[in-house]
Each structure stands twice: as C-alpha cells, then as structure tokens.
Amino acid sequence: MLDDDPVSVARRLLGAVLRTGAVSARIVEVEAYGGPPGGPWPDEASHSYRGLRPRNSVMFGPPGRLYTYRSHGIHVCANVSCAADGVAGAVLLRAAIIESGHEAAGERRGPAVPAAGLARGPGNLCSALGITMDHNGTDLFDRRSPVTLELGEPGESVVSELLGPRVGVSRAADRAWRFWMPERPEVSAYRRSPRAPRPGCSD
DNA sequence: GGTAAGATCAGC
DNA sequence: CTGATCTTACCT
Numbered sequence: 001m002l003d004d005d006p007v008s009v010a011r012r013l014l015g016a017v018l019r020t021g022a023v024s025a026r027i028v029e030v031e032a033y034g035g036p037p038g039g040p041w042p043d044e045a046s047h048s049y050r051g052l053r054p055r056n057s058v059m060f061g062p063p064g065r066l067y068t069y070r071s072h073g074i075h076v077c078a079n080v081s082c083a084a085d086g087v088a089g090a091v092l093l094r095a096a097i098i099e100s101g102h103e104a105a106g107e108r109r110g111p112a113v114p115a116a117g118l119a120r121g122p123g124n125l126c127s128a129l130g131i132t133m134d135h136n137g138t139d140l141f142d143r144r145s146p147v148t149l150e151l152g153e154p155g156e157s158v159v160s161e162l163l164g165p166r167v168g169v170s171r172a173a174d175r176a177w178r179f180w181m182p183e184r185p186e187v188s189a190y191r192r193s194p195r196a197p198r199p200g201c202s203d
Numbered sequence: 204g205g206t207a208a209g210a211t212c213a214g215c
Numbered sequence: 216c217t218g219a220t221c222t223t224a225c226c227t
Binding site for chain 1: 208210212
C-alpha cells in the first residue's frame with residue numbers, strides 16, 4: 001500500500017486521517033525523506049543516510065509503520081515509513097487539522113492555543129495527538145493499534161498540493177520534498193534552517 | 204569516555 | 216535570535 005517512493009507516498013498522505021484515541025486529524029503538510037547513498041533515494045538530510053541504526057530501524061522496515069524520534073531532546077516527531085521492507089524511506093508529518101477530539105488535544109497543548117495551531121509543526125502534532133516514543137514501530141494499518149491511519153480517496157489530495165523546500169534541515173534543504181495543502185492556516189510557516197548553507201549552494 | 208549537533212518550539 | 220534539554224553517533 002505504501003510500498004512506494006517517499007515523494008509519491010508524501011503526496012498520498014495529504015488528506016489522510018491520523019487517529020489516536022479520541023483525536024482524529026487530517027494531514028495537511030508533509031516532507032519526504034530518502035535513505036543512504038547507494039539506495040534508490042540518497043538523501044543527506046535523512047536520518048537513515050548513514051545506514052541502519054537502532055534509532056532509525058523503522059525507516060528500513062516494512063511500509064506503513066510509525067517512525068518516531070526525539071527532536072532536540074524535547075519534542076517527539078512522527079513519520080510514516082514507506083518503501084519495501086529493507087529499503088529506507090519515510091514521510092515526516094508536519095501539520096494537521098484536528099477534526100475531532102479538540103478537547104483532548106487542547107488539554108495536551110494548553111489553553112491559549114488556537115484551533116488552527118493545535119497540530120501545526122511536527123512536534124506540536126505529536127503533542128496534540130499524544131504520540132510518544134513508545135509508539136515507534138506501530139503498525140498504522142492494524143485496527144488494534146493505538147495510532148492508526150486512514151488514507152484519503154486516491155486523487156483527492158493529488159490536485160491540491162504545492163511544492164517547496166524542506167523546513168529546518170541543514171543539509172539538502174533545497175530539495176523540493178515538502179508538500180502541503182494550499183490556503184490552510186494549519187500549515188507551518190516556512191523557515192530555512194539557520195544552519196543551512198545559502199540557497200543554491202549545490203545539494 | 205567525551206562531546207557536538209540535531210527533520211523543534213516558544214519567548215524575547 | 217536564543218535557550219531549553221537529551222539522545223545518538225562519532226571520535227579518541
């Protein structure tokens with residue numbers, strides 16, 4: 001189902017619905033990540049670029065699993081693994097519309113957060129849905145899983161995305177592997193990493 | 204065993 | 216722009 005390249009899967013994940021307990025959220029912004037040199041999609045910015053490690057093993061496993069990692073020691077971010085078992089690839093979930101469970105999401109995010117900001121940004125998205133490092137490796141297509149994913153109708157999301165550079169990465173930042181739904185306030189504002197080299201400096 | 208950097212976020 | 220906060224990976 002998600003046994004495909006990261007860019008194709010990223011486009012397919014726009015409009016998909018992620019569920020945890022009472023909260024469901026429609027994905028509106030994603031980023032594709034490839035794998036090691038020598039693989040089908042070499043990607044310097046990917047956690048799997050330097051090969052299989054305990055932390056990134058889910059990226060190398062079967063498609064349709066949740067790959068979570070801790071960012072800057074503070075936040076949890078979530079990816080959906082893609083590509084065949086043994087091939088590294090994943091799609092980072094960057095922003096979503098909370099469609100139900102606003103109460104639970106709001107409790108996790110705090111009282112001052114407006115609805116459109118509940119799941120804006122990969123760290124906030126996981127916070128709003130209660131996704132933790134314990135969910136790493138979860139099969140998103142097993143109904144018994146605490147985190148599940150329901151894909152949108154094919155074609156529904158294909159028309160309505162634009163392309164843009166990935167956010168926050170310090171390497172290969174110019175690769176246009178970020179996708180989002182236009183005119184959505186939930187989409188995170190684009191910021192180039194302060195550590196990234198100037199635009200146009202090779203890739 | 205030491206250490207530097209990191210697919211982030213909120214607050215100045 | 217900066218600090219928070221901690222795990223991983225790579226170095227000696």
